[in-house]
Amino acid sequence: MKNIIIIGNGIAGITAARHIRKRSDHSITVISPETEHFFSRTALMYIYMGHMGFENIKPYEDWFWKKNRIDLVQDHVEQVITTDKTVKLSGGRTISYDILIIATGSKPNKFGWPGQDLIGVQGLYSFQDLQEMETNTIHIKRAVIVGGGLIGIEMAEMLLSRKIEVTFLIRENSFWSNVLPQQEANLISRHVREHHIDLREETELEKILSDENGKVKGVVTKSGEEIDCQFVGLTVGVSPNVAFLKDSGIEIQRGVLVNEYLETNITDVYAIGDCVERTYDLPGRKSIEQVWYTGRMMGEVVAQTICNSRTKYEPGPWFNSAKFLDIEYQTYGNVWNEPKPNEEEFYWEHQGGKKAIHFVWDRDSKHFLGVNVFGIRLRHELFDQWLREKKSIQFVLQNLSSANFDPEFFDRHEKEIVSDFEEKVFEVKSAIA
Numbered sequence: 286m287k288n289i290i291i292i293g294n295g296i297a298g299i300t301a302a303r304h305i306r307k308r309s310d311h312s313i314t315v316i317s318p319e320t321e322h323f324f325s326r327t328a329l330m331y332i333y334m335g336h337m338g339f340e341n342i343k344p345y346e347d348w349f350w351k352k353n354r355i356d357l358v359q360d361h362v363e364q365v366i367t368t369d370k371t372v373k374l375s376g377g378r379t380i381s382y383d384i385l386i387i388a389t390g391s392k393p394n395k396f397g398w399p400g401q402d403l404i405g406v407q408g409l410y411s412f413q414d415l416q417e418m419e420t421n422t423i424h425i426k427r428a429v430i431v432g433g434g435l436i437g438i439e440m441a442e443m444l445l446s447r448k449i450e451v452t453f454l455i456r457e458n459s460f461w462s463n464v465l466p467q468q469e470a471n472l473i474s475r476h477v478r479e480h481h482i483d484l485r486e487e488t489e490l491e492k493i494l495s496d497e498n499g500k501v502k503g504v505v506t507k508s509g510e511e512i513d514c515q516f517v518g519l520t521v522g523v524s525p526n527v528a529f530l531k532d533s534g535i536e537i538q539r540g541v542l543v544n545e546y547l548e549t550n551i552t553d554v555y556a557i558g559d560c561v562e563r564t565y566d567l568p569g570r571k572s573i574e575q576v577w578y579t580g581r582m583m584g585e586v587v588a589q590t591i592c593n594s595r596t597k598y599e600p601g602p603w604f605n606s607a608k609f610l611d612i613e614y615q616t617y618g619n620v621w622n623e624p625k626p627n628e629e630e631f632y633w634e635h636q637g638g639k640k641a642i643h644f645v646w647d648r649d650s651k652h653f654l655g656v657n658v659f660g661i662r663l664r665h666e667l668f669d670q671w672l673r674e675k676k677s678i679q680f681v682l683q684n685l686s687s688a689n690f691d692p693e694f695f696d697r698h699e700k701e702i703v704s705d706f707e708e709k710v711f712e713v714k715s716a717i718a
Contacts, residue, residue, distance in 0.1 A: 288312045289591070290372060290382040292362050296577055297558025298388030299323040300584025306353050308592035313354070314380065316372070318361035320412050322347060327577055329415045330439045334446040339412075362389075365533040367551045384591055387530070387541055387549075387556040388584070391523035391575050393436075400493030405501035406517040409440050418443075425449060425515035429504050431490045432521035433461045435607045440518045441482055442610055452483040452512055454490055454504075460609075466622050468632045469657055472641055473609050480610055493517055523575055525560040538562055540573050545597045547587045555591070557583035569603050569619045576605055602672040603655075604665060612639055617668035618655025620645050628654060631710050633702045635660070642702060646678035653681045661698065662690040682706055682713045 289305060291298045294317035302313050328342040350357055361375040371381050393408025395401050405421045407414060422428070428444050430437050433455040441451050457463055460477055462470035477484050489507045496502040503513045525540035536542045536550045540562030547555050558580035563572045582600050589596040606615045620643055624630055629648045634641040640660035646653050652675045656668065667688045671681055681688075686699045707713055 286310055286312060287383040288381065289314070289384045289386065290380060291315045291386040291388055292365075292372065293317055293388035293390055293558065293560075294319065294323050294357070295326060295388060295390050295558060295580060296323075297390075297580030297584045298386065300581045301386055301388065301557060301588050302355050302584075303353070304585050304588030305591060306355060308588060308594075311384075311591075312356075314356045314358060316358045316360060316362055316374070316380075318359060318375075321357055321359050322350070324412065326410075329409070329412065330443050333415060333418065333443045362529060365530060365535065365554075367534045367554060370553070383553060385554045386587060386591075387527075387535075387554070387560060388558045388580070389526040389529075389560045391559040392526045393519060394522045394524055395519060396521065398490055398492055400495055400501065401519065403493055403495050403501045403517075404499055405515060406493055406519065408519045408523075409436055410523060421516055422447065422449060427452070427514045428516040428518060429454060429512055429514040430518040430520055431504075432519065433457065434464070434520060434522065436523075437518070437520035438477070438609050440520055441477075441480075444516075444518075445480065445482070449516075450481075450483070452485060452514065453477065454485050454488045454506065456487065456489050458486055460484065460486075462622060464622055465657070466620065466624075466630075466632070466643060468634065469641060469643060469659065470622075472634065472638060472659060473612070475638060476609060476612055523559070525562065525573065525575075527560055545599075546590055546595060547583055547598055548590075555587050557587050563598075567600070570600065578604075602669055604669065609659075612660050613662065615658045615663055615665075616655070617663070617665070618645070618653070618672045620655040620657045629710075631706050633705050635698060640698065644678060644681070644706075650675075651677045651679065653678045656681075663688045664690045679713050 289311050291302055294315050298315060302315055305311055305313055322343055325342045325344060328337060331337045332339060362372050363375050364373040371379050373379050391410060393410050407417050427450045429452045430440055431454050441453060444451050459470035460473040474484060491505045491507045493501055494503040501517050503511055504517060505511050527537045527541055530537055534551060535554060540560050541549060541556035542564050543549055543556050543561050545565050547557055549556055559575040579600060583598060586596050586598045602618050604617045627648050628645050630645045632643045643657040645655045653671055682703050689697060703713060
């Protein structure tokens, strides 16, 4: 029996703990300073909005951990001493390990803006961030969010639920256009404005202003405009939380460097989740991927390897889903914000401006490469299969109805989409024949 320490109690670390317990009698200790028990990080916004309480976002009852012999330590790891196989906690305690799993997640980015550490200026990642936001937004009238993307739009929705006016500063010419193609970015920008959010495109933060009590009172943009506010949300992305490993001997760059088995350069030390940076290529995927499901996958993979079933991390085609206020978004495969030289594309948008679909395929082989979809639900398992099997774009269009996952009585648009595709690109049936 081995002594396994997991640093971090997010989805990656807890998935690893659960699957190690299923497969072994190893001693398991999970260390995290954030909360005593694991919770669903993606549901934090719903606590703020009053839809849920903290108890509602814990997937397991508090007795689950004792019953499954998973020890929980609520403390911060200050140092990992790989030569002694120990971790040093901020409370003064030192714990030995046989196997160490680093699952420390991410931290919100800051870029050295004057005033970024004032009261009322914060990111949104941890449970402590949520508590801070509760305090910082009491009785305020206006907020400024800096940086677009998924965390930014979540924070905007949270603030709107309390009737707090929101100004959004983004560097791009439309919302998330560094990720989304221009058509989708324009759709989301329109939608954001329809929710009475003051979206300022091509606008960058210069500094944050303080009142006499050290609280934020406004921001100044690079154009010199001053915007009054009592809260500033910094949502300019996140970075792997790895600074505490600097002198450990564990190799880090932006994140903890791992091979295809999620092993670091130090024997018996693994890393999983948002803090990971892969040293090997996976087609269509980035070396750092900070999404919920990749952490879960990594947790399962590392548990298999530790429990004598050495397994490579192979997540398959990229996918993700999110929500831009009340428009649902899914992506399967790769739809870059600018098409690659070998790619062709087709974009359809419903006349109501709230639904859209964007297909990309290889110009020569006609292999389907990716799809973005807004306001229409598609079946993940089918698109994952079609991408793995390198189905043609004609096949995908011909079978689009089978991929629809919208509830009963929702409007269906497959015929309209295929008809538009045939008019603008080529005829589906004859191309298949």
